[in-house]
Amino acid sequence: MSKISAPKGTRDILPSETAAWQYAERVFADVCGRFGYQEIRIPTFEQTELFQRGVGDTTDVVQKEMYTFEDKGGRSMTLRPEGTAGVVRSYLENGMASWPSPVRLFYNITAFRYEKMQKGRYREFHQFGCEAFGSAGPVVDAEMVSLLDLFFRELGLKETSLRINSIGCPTCRAEYNQKLKEYLKPHLDKLCDTCQTRYDKNPLRIIDCKEPGCRPYVQEAPALLDNLCPDCQAHFNGFCNNLDELGLKYTIDKGIVRGLDYYTRTVFEFVSEHVGTQGTICGGGRYDGLVAEMGGQPTPGIGFALGVERLLMELQQQQATMPDPAGITVYIAALGSGAAAEARRWTLRLRTLGVRAETDLLQRSLKAQLKYAGKLGVRYTVVIGEDEIKTGKIKLKDMRQHCEQEMSFEQAEQLLIEGDE
RNA sequence: GUGGGAUUAGCUCAGUUGGUUAGAGUGCCAGAUUGUGGCUCUGGAGGUCGUGGGUUCGAUUCCCAUAUCCCACCCCA
Secondary structure, three states, X not given: OOOOXXXXXXXXXXXXXXXHHHHHHHHHHHHHHHOOOEEOOOOOEEEHHHHHHHOOOOOHHXXXXXXXXXXXXXXXXXXXXXXXXXXXXXXXXXXXXXXXXXXXXXEEEEEEOOOOOEOOEOOEEEEEEEEEEOOOOHHHHHHHHHHHHHHHHHHOOOOOEEEEEEOOOHHHHHHHHHXXXXXXXXXXXXXXXXXXXXXXXXXXXXXXXXXXXXXXXXXXXXXXXXXXXXXXXXXXXXXXXXXXXXXXXXXXXXXOOXXXXXXXXXXXXXXXXOOOOOOEEEEEEEOOOHHHHOOOOOOOEEEEEEEHHHHHHXXXXXXXXXXXXXXXXXXXXXXXXXXXXXXXXXXXXXXXXXXXXXXXXXXXXXXXXXXXXXXXXXXXXXXXXXXXXXXXXXXXXXXXXXXXXXXXXXXXXXXXXXXXX
């Protein structure tokens, strides 16, 4: 019998970590709420075609990283490799175009990509994300960045840098692709295999190639940012101005080309130096063509996705202060079997009153019970025995102050309710 | 998909130049006055040495394969 282990690329998030997760989730939902974003929950799997059309057939994600399977009805399904495509599908399916514009949504999802494991890269991973539909101007681009900036600040995350770029619209990109192909043509035979195919299908992606052989040509290549059409140039300038107005620092990185096909114009990344080479904590951008591509009316949109594992790794690296996991406030030790029933009754009463309380479940000796209470790190202990039941008086022991105080059950309840807040 | 390192107790790791019952620390359980935790002492449970083959009288150790983890390339969050 072989041991069953968690599938490759997945991991358990144990109680020692979940406090940090809950904290990050809470802060994210809270900050999103302040910006007018409402939570959406979408299916874990979708029809495969959604991602092929939405994310793009030429992307690595779709070509080789999707968890695709056939369901019992013979339909091709895929575990979502990201969130945007599903949100756009939901936007159309639920007629959100008729909602007050802009429609602003946030999500907290797991996503799945069949990739080789590495630090900060899992096959099942978690993303926070936001999508805003219906606003074409650069103001919403900058607002979204300011949301992320505030979120990071509230978590105490420092030392992440914002990098921005524009990858234009279909018009300027078509022109640029011509220019790029002309430039690359003489060197085509020296480029790597993947770039050879990119040359025909999606030349822009060659810019993103890190193959040593391609590097020199890539660095000399004309940048898309320098070849924007007037509209895209104006949008990018407006984005920069809005960031400046909000006091947000950024660096322009002409090399940012997002790996998902739907992006247009604004693209941005928040990068950290600490999470190995998987330094991109958050990536996002504008996708003005996606809604139409999916069969809706042309609708501008912008969004980002944030890798929660990477975020938490970074917070740990920076030793950001996280809230302690909420422990048990009081342990009720029982002495003797008659008292044990009374201890259990009173424990339930305390819990009903909102106090975090525990009592013995293993019929252990008094000493063992208190040892256990010590390991739990409880603030108070109470021993209930025949005497206490008879007199109605208990000694509430403060484990930190090393002192105890005699009082009635009611007085103890009052004190514990206050102490548990 | 390519390359490097690792895998021995729940956890962190020793160790065996191939040889009887494989070790430590920590954690877990119990005991040291059947009414009081943290310190100390004592005892106990817990490992087919990742899995499958091969070489050998004998493999946890050597060889091969495979799985998983870590790291880099690549890609992305």
